[in-house]
Amino acid sequence: MAFPDTRLRRLRRTAALRGLVRETDLSPRHLLTPLFVAATGAPIGLMPGVSRLSISEAVAECGELAALGIPGVVLFGIPDEKDAEGSGAWDDEGIVQLATRAIKDAHPDLLVVTDVCLCEYTSHGHCGVLASDGSVDNDASLELLARTAVSHARAGADVIAPSDMMDGRVGAIRAELDDGGFNELPILAYAAKFASAFYGPFREAADSAPAFGDRRSYQLDGANRREALREVELDIAEGADIVMIKPALAYLDVIAAVRASTLLPVAAYNVSGEYAMVKAAAAAGAFEERAVVLETLTAIRRAGADIIITYHAKDAAKWLAQ
Ligand code: PBG
Numbered sequence: 354m355a356f357p358d359t360r361l362r363r364l365r366r367t368a369a370l371r372g373l374v375r376e377t378d379l380s381p382r383h384l385l386t387p388l389f390v391a392a393t394g395a396p397i398g399l400m401p402g403v404s405r406l407s408i409s410e411a412v413a414e415c416g417e418l419a420a421l422g423i424p425g426v427v428l429f430g431i432p433d434e435k436d437a438e439g440s441g442a443w444d445d446e447g448i449v450q451l452a453t454r455a456i457k458d459a460h461p462d463l464l465v466v467t468d469v470c471l472c473e474y475t476s477h478g479h480c481g482v483l484a485s486d487g488s489v490d491n492d493a494s495l496e497l498l499a500r501t502a503v504s505h506a507r508a509g510a511d512v513i514a515p516s517d518m519m520d521g522r523v524g525a526i527r528a529e530l531d532d533g534g535f536n537e538l539p540i541l542a543y544a545a546k547f548a549s550a551f552y553g554p555f556r557e558a559a560d561s562a563p564a565f566g567d568r569r570s571y572q573l574d575g576a577n578r579r580e581a582l583r584e585v586e587l588d589i590a591e592g593a594d595i596v597m598i599k600p601a602l603a604y605l606d607v608i609a610a611v612r613a614s615t616l617l618p619v620a621a622y623n624v625s626g627e628y629a630m631v632k633a634a635a636a637a638g639a640f641e642e643r644a645v646v647l648e649t650l651t652a653i654r655r656a657g658a659d660i661i662i663t664y665h666a667k668d669a670a671k672w673l674a675q
Contacts, residue, residue, distance in 0.1 A: 377655040379647065381422035381673055385466060386666035388414065389558050390452040391431040399554035400625060401632050403664050405431060408452045412459045421670035425464025427514060427662055428452055429559050432474055438482055439474030443500040450508035457509040466512040466541060467505040469498055469526065478563040480517040480571060489571055491519050498522050499529035506535040514597075516543040518571040524591035541620060542593035545581035545607055548572035551600045551626030558625065581607050582614055589617060595660065600624040602649065605656040612657025621658035623649070628664040643672050 364374050389397070391405040406414060415426060430448035432441035441447050453465050471494065472480045481494030494517065502513045513530065515522050523542050530538055548569045556562040573581055581604075585596050596615065598608045599622035612619050631649070635642035646665045653661050663669070 377651055379651050379654055379669075379673065381666070381670035382424055383654065383659065383661055384423055384650075384666040384669060385425050385427050385464070385660060385662045386418060386423060387427045387429060387662060387664060389429050389431060390448055392433050392448070397554065397558040399557050399629050400664065401636070402668075403558065403628070405558065408448075408455050411452055412455050415456050415460045415463050418667060418670075419460050419463045421667060421674065423666050423670050425466055425511070426456070427466045427468055428456075429468050430473060431560055435474055435476045437476055438497065439471035441474040442469075442471050443497065443504045445504055445507065447504070450504055453505065453508040453510050464511045465509065466514050467508075467510040469502050469505065469513055469515040470517045471497060471501070472517075472561040472563070473559045477565065478561050479566075480568065481519055487565075489519075491521070491571075494519050495522055495525040499525045502526040503529050503533045503535070506530055506533060506538050510538070512539050512541050512595075514541040514543065516546060516599075518543065518546050518568075518573075520587075521591070523588045523593050527592035539594035540592060541595040541597060542588040543599055543622070544585045544588040544593060544596040545598045545604075545611065546572050547575045547581075547600065547604060549575065549600050549603070549624070549626075551603070551624045553626050554629045555625035575603070578607055578610060582610060585611050585615065589615060593617070595620050597622060597660075597662075598658075600627060601653045601656075601658070601661070602627050605652065608653065608656040608658055618659045619657055620660035620662065621653050621656070623653060623661055623663035623665070625664065631665070643668075647672060 364370050388411055389405045390411050394405055394407045394410050396404045428449050432448050449467055456465050470480050472478055479489050481489040484490040595618045597620040598604055601621040601623045608621050
């Protein structure tokens, strides 16, 4: 049946009808917010509304997030000192470990997801250790990443999220967690993480820009969807519990393809550059921030993400409650 018998406008007539047939829902329970923790707090110029937080500020922020119905945070640490190996990453008294303990003490029900990577801790800013020729040494990095994950687990992390993109790191982390008695701790793998220019503001926030070269020898080429599916497949085979695609907006087709290829929960990371674009355009008067944020997050959910990591989480939770 076609027009005039069929009229799609019939179900768009009132808000109640539109609500009845809405296919995708967005609620604070789907959202995780990244938090940057450092010895001292400071605003992040490129990301209005986001700051580096001291541990006590982070604990207070977590109270507000929990009250808004946000289930958890993703922690990134900015250490005072960096070295070639990134040893601050697995220091039991390191910034993420201390923050995790403090947050779990104060808000035991809030999920603390910890980002496992070396780039914030290495003096050269790469996500693994360097071989003598200056390339990133995959296999030598695995042990350090696994050590970092166990240290996060000991501090009380609820979910371990490796973002380094070394081959084999999910398996290495799973084995080390199991050896350490943490076989119930899930791994949220940054499975399809692309070498993206959208990470620019994050690198200011986390002070993690590579000192030389770029991340193209370990992060995915933005042109490759099939290879992204292979990354996802391998992470699942190595024991990932949740698979993530990152960034989100320029990769919605990858989110949809991953959703179709696996029964695992799928996460998407609405990254710093995506946030900065919305904030800058809204500040310039190009559009209403609230409407664009909710439309964007709904689109990421519609593409197939169960979970969205987003710097808009707190604002979105407030808007969704109104
Ligand atoms: C660390 C890491 C990065 C992001 C999350 N974890 C930066 C990078 O790979 O350069 C980016 C997050 C964002 O842009 O919001 N490896």
